[in-house]
Amino acid sequence: MEAILRVGVVTVSDRASRGDYDDISGPAIEAWLTRALTSPFEVATRLVPDEFERIGEAIVELCDERGCQLVLTTGGTGPAVRDVTPEATLAVADREMPGFGERMRQISLKYVPTAILSRQVGALRGRSLIVNLPGSPRSIAEILDELFEAIPYCIELMDGPIVETDPEVVVAFRPKKKKG
Numbered sequence: 510m511e512a513i514l515r516v517g518v519v520t521v522s523d524r525a526s527r528g529d530y531d532d533i534s535g536p537a538i539e540a541w542l543t544r545a546l547t548s549p550f551e552v553a554t555r556l557v558p559d560e561f562e563r564i565g566e567a568i569v570e571l572c573d574e575r576g577c578q579l580v581l582t583t584g585g586t587g588p589a590v591r592d593v594t595p596e597a598t599l600a601v602a603d604r605e606m607p608g609f610g611e612r613m614r615q616i617s618l619k620y621v622p623t624a625i626l627s628r629q630v631g632a633l634r635g636r637s638l639i640v641n642l643p644g645s646p647r648s649i650a651e652i653l654d655e656l657f658e659a660i661p662y663c664i665e666l667m668d669g670p671i672v673e674t675d676p677e678v679v680v681a682f683r684p685k686k687k688k689g
């Protein structure tokens with residue numbers, strides 16, 4: 510079993526990738542991980558425009574070459590014509606994890622009625638979990654504060670590292686093993 514968690518962070522934004530504005534959402538993911546994780550981790554970041562091929566290439570590189578057990582994307586999940594992050598994610602995935610999309614929209618509905626506009630998905634590529642977060646910077650902590658409860662166990666089930674969290678931020682849920 511590996512000791513260190515490698516996390517890929519992919520910001521999908523036409524304007525941030527052009528330099529029209531600074532990427533806030535990618536750094537917000539990194540800041541959240543720094544706050545929440547007490548076990549060792551490293552982050553590799555990528556910034557790509559809302560383009561199907563570029564998104565897929567970034568995810569594949571992070572999973573297959575960098576060995577990221579977790580890839581978090583931000584942006585491009587809505588109904589705008591150029592929003593293709595969920596399609597690009599599923600195109601490079603082996604299996605969808607429908608519970609992730611369901612859970613994220615459930616969480617986000619507590620904050621904004623437009624939560625239903627995000628088509629965000631969770632999916633697996635090999636032993637990597639890929640999760641789409643919305644582009645809005647504040648959505649990052651809104652979602653991860655609750656969603657992350659289920660992520661350490663998912664990574665463990667794929668023979669990844671044991672991920673420990675600060676319970677002040679989020680408690681990692683692990684089903685109790687039966688005795689004997």
Ligand SMILES: Nc1ncnc2c1ncn2[C@@H]1O[C@H](COP(=O)(O)OP(=O)(O)OP(=O)(O)O)[C@@H](O)[C@H]1O
Pocket residue numbers: 520521522523524525530531532533534535559584585586587589643644645646
């Ligand atoms: N990476 C980011 N950093 C900072 N703010 C962002 C980022 N992504 C999105 N936002 C903000 O959230 C809003 C909604 O995000 P959305 O992903 O719909 O952007 P968009 O309108 O498709 O534009 P773009 O793809 O050029 O970021 C944006 O208008 C922007 O204000």
Ligand SMILES: Nc1nc2c(c(=O)[nH]1)N[C@H]1C(S)=C(S)[C@@H](COP(=O)(O)O)O[C@H]1N2
Pocket residue numbers: 583584585586587588592616617620621623624625626627628642643644645647648649651652
């Ligand atoms: N938690 C949370 N979820 C959210 C939002 C938000 O502000 N907070 N914004 C919503 C809005 S307004 C949109 S359009 C969709 C898609 O956003 P994206 O295209 O930036 O990925 O995410 C939704 N989900």
